[in-house]
Amino acid sequence: MARRVSARWLVPTLALTLGLLGQVQPAGGAATKWSVALKAGSGGEAASLTAAPPPTGVTAACVSTTGYTIKVSWTAPAHASTYNVLVSTTSASSGFGAAPSGTGLKTTTFTSATLGAGNYWYEVAAVDGSSWTSSDVVANLETTISTTTPHCKQP
Amino acid sequence: MSSRMRARPQKLHKRTRFWSRRSIVVSAAIGALLAGGGAYAATSWVVGLGSGSNALSQSASVTNLTISAVATPSPSNLLFPGGTGDAVATITNPNPFPVTITAVQLPANTSYAAGFTSAALGTPQSGCSSTTSDVAWNFATGTSGSSHTLSSALTVAANGTLSVTLTNDATMTAAAPVACEGTFFSMPSLTGVTATGGAATVTTGPATDSWTS
Numbered sequence: 001m002a003r004r005v006s007a008r009w010l011v012p013t014l015a016l017t018l019g020l021l022g023q024v025q026p027a028g029g030a031a032t033k034w035s036v037a038l039k040a041g042s043g044g045e046a047a048s049l050t051a052a053p054p055p056t057g058v059t060a061a062c063v064s065t066t067g068y069t070i071k072v073s074w075t076a077p078a079h080a081s082t083y084n085v086l087v088s089t090t091s092a093s094s095g096f097g098a099a100p101s102g103t104g105l106k107t108t109t110f111t112s113a114t115l116g117a118g119n120y121w122y123e124v125a126a127v128d129g130s131s132w133t134s135s136d137v138v139a140n141l142e143t144t145i146s147t148t149t150p151h152c153k154q155p
Numbered sequence: 156m157s158s159r160m161r162a163r164p165q166k167l168h169k170r171t172r173f174w175s176r177r178s179i180v181v182s183a184a185i186g187a188l189l190a191g192g193g194a195y196a197a198t199s200w201v202v203g204l205g206s207g208s209n210a211l212s213q214s215a216s217v218t219n220l221t222i223s224a225v226a227t228p229s230p231s232n233l234l235f236p237g238g239t240g241d242a243v244a245t246i247t248n249p250n251p252f253p254v255t256i257t258a259v260q261l262p263a264n265t266s267y268a269a270g271f272t273s274a275a276l277g278t279p280q281s282g283c284s285s286t287t288s289d290v291a292w293n294f295a296t297g298t299s300g301s302s303h304t305l306s307s308a309l310t311v312a313a314n315g316t317l318s319v320t321l322t323n324d325a326t327m328t329a330a331a332p333v334a335c336e337g338t339f340f341s342m343p344s345l346t347g348v349t350a351t352g353g354a355a356t357v358t359t360g361p362a363t364d365s366w367t368s
Binding site: 043044045046047048049050051052079081128129130131132133 | 243276
């Protein structure tokens with residue numbers, strides 16, 4: 001008699017157990033991976049800087065009053081990888097061209113080669129990566145090289 | 156006691172044994188049906204994203220997640236040559252149960268984003284296309300489908316959406332052209348996600364997350 005009762009309870013118990021198992025796992029089991037397609041051409045949106053940040057605090061100064069060289073210094077902006085130094089003997093706003101040995105610098109200072117007599121203006125641009133170039137920032141002061149002493153002077 | 160009355164217990168006993176076998180068969184069938192079709196109430200389904208394929212034959216009740224490019228919130232970290240930036244996306248879960256994403260699968264690192272002139276991603280940026288932008292998913296490898304675990308799991312509500320900023324998960328090579336300055340990028344499609352369907356605490360949006368390796 002006891003065996004009959006057990007068999008009757010076994011039936012709903014088995015059904016309930018299997019049913020609950022079915023709700024926990026998909027047909028393929030818990031390890032089943034369901035593939036789901038993504039909307040074509042989407043995955044997120046990013047944006048880039050509008051331009052490479054320029055250097056700040058650009059200064060030009062005589063290395064010494066008895067010499068014929070000028071040292072240019074600046075503060076690195078974010079992301080910059082190299083710098084280009086330009087020079088003009090015309091004015092602070094025109095006539096700039098690449099300074100000799102002043103392209104692709106990895107440091108934040110530049111010292112000119114020996115210069116001839118004249119007035120010099122320097123400016124610096126930062127480069128991000130291989131080609132993003134910032135705006136040029138002109139140095140604070142004009143520098144004059146003279147054949148008479150002092151050979152290097154500033155206003 | 157008549158012979159008829161004496162025979163009844165035997166008949167009842169025989170009937171009981173028959174019911175037990177049939178019940179076991181029926182129970183097994185019901186169990187199998189529930190196992191194969193336990194749909195909306197499921198509590199630990201594993202859901203993934205494949206390489207453009209649907210495997211919904213396993214259950215017709217699970218619908219694809221979608222991950223879409225969105226303009227807002229604006230990314231805080233912007234891309235620059237040799238650097239990384241944020242990618243912003245909206246994840247849509249059309250299923251009637253929450254889905255928790257724990258990892259993403261990325262396309263190869265040679266799959267580049269297309270550049271556009273505005274956040275609406277409507278007008279292509281000249282010279283900054285998906286062949287020239289040099290913008291890809293960060294930590295993507297040379298092989299498509301590499302899997303990257305999120306720093307925190309993201310749970311999208313049932314029939315809900317979740318906006319998420321993926322911090323510094325976009326990258327731009329140092330050789331990116333000048334044409335890609337000031338550009339908005341539609342990131343390459345993810346090849347998949349690792350996700351689980353079922354009850355979980357829904358992530359509050361907009362969320363911030365990332366993979367870091």
